[in-house]
Amino acid sequence: MRTIRWTAWILVVLVAGLTVAVLVSPNIRDNLLGKPGTGSGVAAIGGAFTMVDHTGKPVSDRDFVGKPSVYFFGFTHCPDVCPTSLYDISTLMEDLGPEADKLNVSFVTVDPERDTAQVMSDYISPFDSRIVGLTGTPEQVSDMTKAFRVFSRKVNLEDGGYTMDHTATIYLMDAEGTFAGTIAYGEDTETALGKLRNLIARS
């Protein structure tokens, strides 16, 4: 009976110790639970990319490290969701005020054929001036959408033009460029603001 009691106590201490170790040590935690974004078992969202910003300057994921980042994907031949998202994000940034300076906010095209740096620059001009437009070669854009697990597909229209089906989710990345969450299309303003404030506070 005594042996059983001792064994039980030893087990309790071991489990407690392990729990503390997991919580305290990032290395053990990452080994056991997988590092978000890079560990096995967790779908990696984000990663390396090279693109061109709306001023025509080449940029990479490294340029966005140091501040948490917000990425959303769209295209300029988009009558509804894209201007609405840009407007919503501008409103959120206005609500955050100077706190929004602590974020990188990027509008990434899924339609590089039509959305040159100049088109992106013109298109984002009515919105918050802190928003960066990203485009690139079709390969660069395809690599970035793959890295972010963003779905996009060209759909032909009757008049000979085309539209793009695309993921309308907003991606949140921490200051190291690791996936930190999402804001869904149409998510209510207060929830979205809370998520952005959390993202800023954690970084």
Place this chain on the structure above:
Amino acid sequence: MRKFALTLATLVALALPLTAQADDHAKKTHTAGDITVSDHWTRAMPPAAAVGGGFMVITNAGSEPDRLVGLSTPRAGSGEVHEMKMDGGVMKMRELADGLEIPAGGSVTLEPGGYHVMFMGVEDGFKEGEMIPVTLVFEKAGALEIMMPAGPVGSKMHPGHTH
């Protein structure tokens, strides 16, 4: 007395076009046959944008369903009736090839995130405060001319509505 009646008639005749004009300017609804369009609006387009969306409420007072089958405006190369759907976080926009049905005695709302009329090939982008003339074509009610006020870029509600 006769003179008075004549003067009155003249005054009324003179005043009528004025009221008609004022009415026209602030016209809230447009009707053709059983179809009435209200709360119609569009929004200013970002520079370089070649497409825009138009929104409205279409009511059918008739006992038969009707369909919005097409539209045109001198401001765009072409216009289509579209449906926007979110499918697992993916935005999908499709032309409604058979048009948009307006049920008998019912109404359909075109609004951001749902149905819209899409203006394509717009060379001179809509600006906030402009009135955009649009001709809607219904299968039964025929053509209906409306003037769509352009609200701010990306806004989600009729420019006449305020928070």
